[in-house]
Amino acid sequence: MSALRARTAPIENLLGRSTLTRSLGLVIVAGVVLYVVSGQLGAYNQSQLATGLFYFAVLAGLTMLIGSSGQVSLGHGALMALGAYTVVLLVGKEGWALVPALIAAVLVTTAVGIPMGIAASRLRGPYLAGATLAFAVGLPALANQFPVTFGGSNGLIINPPLPPSWLGASFSQEEWWAWICGLAALLVLFLVYNLTRSGLGRSLRAVRDDEIAASLCGLRVPRLQSLAFVISAACAGLGGGLFVVVFQLATPESFPLQLSLALLTGVVVGGLGSLWGAAFGAAVLTLLPGWSNDISNSLSLSQNVQGNLPFAIYGAVLIVVMLVWPSGIVGGLRALAKVVSTNRRRDL
Amino acid sequence: MTTFIDYTLNGISNGAIYAAVALALVLIWRATRIVNFAQGAMLMITTYIALAVTNKTGSYVLGFIVALASGLILGALVERLVMRRVEDGPPLNAVIVALGLYTLFVAVAGMIWSDTPRPYPNAFSILGYKVGGTRLLFAPDDLFIVVVVILIAAALAALFRYTSLGLQMRAAAFKPEVARLLGVRVGRMFTYGWALAAMVGAIAGVLVAPSVFVAPNNFDPILITGFVAAVLGGLDSPPGAVIGALIVGLITSYVSGYEGSALEPLAAFVVLMLVLMVKPTGLFSATKERRV
Numbered sequence: 001m002s003a004l005r006a007r008t009a010p011i012e013n014l015l016g017r018s019t020l021t022r023s024l025g026l027v028i029v030a031g032v033v034l035y036v037v038s039g040q041l042g043a044y045n046q047s048q049l050a051t052g053l054f055y056f057a058v059l060a061g062l063t064m065l066i067g068s069s070g071q072v073s074l075g076h077g078a079l080m081a082l083g084a085y086t087v088v089l090l091v092g093k094e095g096w097a098l099v100p101a102l103i104a105a106v107l108v109t110t111a112v113g114i115p116m117g118i119a120a121s122r123l124r125g126p127y128l129a130g131a132t133l134a135f136a137v138g139l140p141a142l143a144n145q146f147p148v149t150f151g152g153s154n155g156l157i158i159n160p161p162l163p164p165s166w167l168g169a170s171f172s173q174e175e176w177w178a179w180i181c182g183l184a185a186l187l188v189l190f191l192v193y194n195l196t197r198s199g200l201g202r203s204l205r206a207v208r209d210d211e212i213a214a215s216l217c218g219l220r221v222p223r224l225q226s227l228a229f230v231i232s233a234a235c236a237g238l239g240g241g242l243f244v245v246v247f248q249l250a251t252p253e254s255f256p257l258q259l260s261l262a263l264l265t266g267v268v269v270g271g272l273g274s275l276w277g278a279a280f281g282a283a284v285l286t287l288l289p290g291w292s293n294d295i296s297n298s299l300s301l302s303q304n305v306q307g308n309l310p311f312a313i314y315g316a317v318l319i320v321v322m323l324v325w326p327s328g329i330v331g332g333l334r335a336l337a338k339v340v341s342t343n344r345r346r347d348l
Numbered sequence: 349m350t351t352f353i354d355y356t357l358n359g360i361s362n363g364a365i366y367a368a369v370a371l372a373l374v375l376i377w378r379a380t381r382i383v384n385f386a387q388g389a390m391l392m393i394t395t396y397i398a399l400a401v402t403n404k405t406g407s408y409v410l411g412f413i414v415a416l417a418s419g420l421i422l423g424a425l426v427e428r429l430v431m432r433r434v435e436d437g438p439p440l441n442a443v444i445v446a447l448g449l450y451t452l453f454v455a456v457a458g459m460i461w462s463d464t465p466r467p468y469p470n471a472f473s474i475l476g477y478k479v480g481g482t483r484l485l486f487a488p489d490d491l492f493i494v495v496v497v498i499l500i501a502a503a504l505a506a507l508f509r510y511t512s513l514g515l516q517m518r519a520a521a522f523k524p525e526v527a528r529l530l531g532v533r534v535g536r537m538f539t540y541g542w543a544l545a546a547m548v549g550a551i552a553g554v555l556v557a558p559s560v561f562v563a564p565n566n567f568d569p570i571l572i573t574g575f576v577a578a579v580l581g582g583l584d585s586p587p588g589a590v591i592g593a594l595i596v597g598l599i600t601s602y603v604s605g606y607e608g609s610a611l612e613p614l615a616a617f618v619v620l621m622l623v624l625m626v627k628p629t630g631l632f633s634a635t636k637e638r639r640v
Contacts, residue, residue: 119624122625123628124629131624138613138618141614257572261447265444265447268444304460304462305459308454308456310455312455314448314455315447315448315451315452319430319449323430327438
């Protein structure tokens with residue numbers, strides 16, 4: 001028990017002893033930080049913040065799936081598409097309010113996640129990656145196949161969600177989106193934090209480390225793996241719904257295979273299996289494209305070079321981070337912290 | 349009936365190209381347990397180089413040879429300089445590095461050659477054969493594609509089956525520690541494996557280039573389909589890769605012929621799932637005892 005406690009980060013230890021109070025404390029601290037920060041930002045940065053927050057919701061689920069249960073999915077971009085189309089259809093065509101539509105998005109992706117999770121529990125490593133990759137490539141085809149319902153390649157749009165009037169006239173819609181995404185992200189944070197530290201989380205890690213040993217201990221391996229997949233699918237569906245809040249549209253091109261690959265990248269580059277890693281990953285996915293664009297725009301280059309430099313920087317950053325910090329940004333920061341204060345071991 | 353024959357032959361020649369890509373992926377998977385997502389970008393680079401040579405000299409053959417040579421070199425460089433460092437790490441890190449390489453290669457190609465698609469010459473005529481008065485879609489160029497891929501597959505089979513080098517590569521992939529004790533230069537075998545795979549990929553690039561045109565992103569779909577084919581056949585099995593690729597080629601050809609090309613990726617997904625639900629490690633991989 002003491003070993004377990006020594007392995008958790010000291011910041012979280014300040015927040016109390018039980019997982020529940022600690023997670024509540026973490027959510028409150030994160031909520032206050034988000035509230036203060038979102039008020040200070042301009043409109044563009046507020047929508048960037050909202051983007052980062054919905055990425056966090058997806059990455060938190062995915063890092064639990066890959067980090068705790070060891071299953072690799074390349075199809076979570078398509079699950080986001082499911083959530084996004086659910087919200088767009090319900091809000092845009094059926095006139096639903098946003099919150100019930102977001103809940104419906106979670107329910108739909110959960111429902112789709114159940115058969116996928118059952119199928120996924122039969123597959124391992126690259127075979128699961130291949131199956132989910134084929135799903136990510138195949139699903140957007142449906143939107144083109146039923147253009148009347150899904151709007152074809154143009155997709156569907158909704159009106160931008162407006163802040164309620166009691167927040168005042170000066171309250172920007174971008175800040176409102178950041179609030180919505182922030183609340184959802186905090187909900188996911190609370191959920192995943194408790195799940196990964198519960199008996200379920202320990203069972204999942206046991207399955208990841210050795211399936212045979214876990215099953216000999218009486219754990220029902222396929223059921224646990226399916227469950228992890230379903231939870232991460234629900235997070236992806238919520239993230240997809242929030243995507244609509246920020247961008248007010250859903251098209252097949254919004255959720256290409258590259259998105260699924262970017263999600264995997266975010267999880268691994270941030271630091272696999274940790275919520276801090278998901279947060280860093282979300283920051284990388286949100287900020288890196290903008291920064292590399294700024295860098296290439298600040299240099300006077302020919303058009304071909306300028307247009308492609310951001311991608312070159314992105315690719316180079318991925319390679320360098322993986323070579324220098326094999327356990328992602330979180331692992332890298334922990335290694336740095338270890339160098340700074342050698343008397344305090346943080347090796348989780 | 350003619351349309352059915354057309355779709356079948358089209359499926360076979362598409363399948364041949366997928367087979368080359370799938371073989372490249374299987375070679376690397378067998379050697380280093382890495383799914384090389386950079387393969388599509390690597391064969392894009394070698395195809396650009398081949399195109400430059402063909403345009404300069406006017407010789408298709410010379411371009412083809414240069415594609416092979418640059419594939420060998422690029423594969424060896426990628427393994428030696430980058431992948432070597434993540435081969436022993438967590439498996440996902442290698443995947444992310446491969447994705448990073450993919451992005452980097454696509455960007456560099458865009459910088460050098462711009463994003464505008466360029467035509468690539470066909471090796472032979474694309475006017476279909478005439479059988480009993482009706483002209484088929486299957487042309488001498490398609491026959492060339494199928495023959496080239498059959499030759500590669502046969503050459504690889506012979507390499508692994510009959511040569512000392514092939515045996516050493518298999519040993520290094522199968523049990524690196526034991527192979528090293530027996531005097532196999534395991535690291536060098538991995539480099540050879542990557543070089544060979546990139547060369548096979550380069551051939552796929554040159555073969556598919558006339559129909560997709562040469563642009564930085566135009567080879568992504570064949571990488572995806574090639575990966576699906578390799579998974580379908582079993583990532584450990586080169587014959588599985590070829591057969592998986594033919595199955596995927598035929599099915600996508602029928603579906604896009606009869607139902608429209610938009611459904612092609614969905615059909616590939618459905619077939620893959622049907623196969624994996626029955627055989628979770630693909631059609632042809634050796635069944636491993638795994639009791640859970």
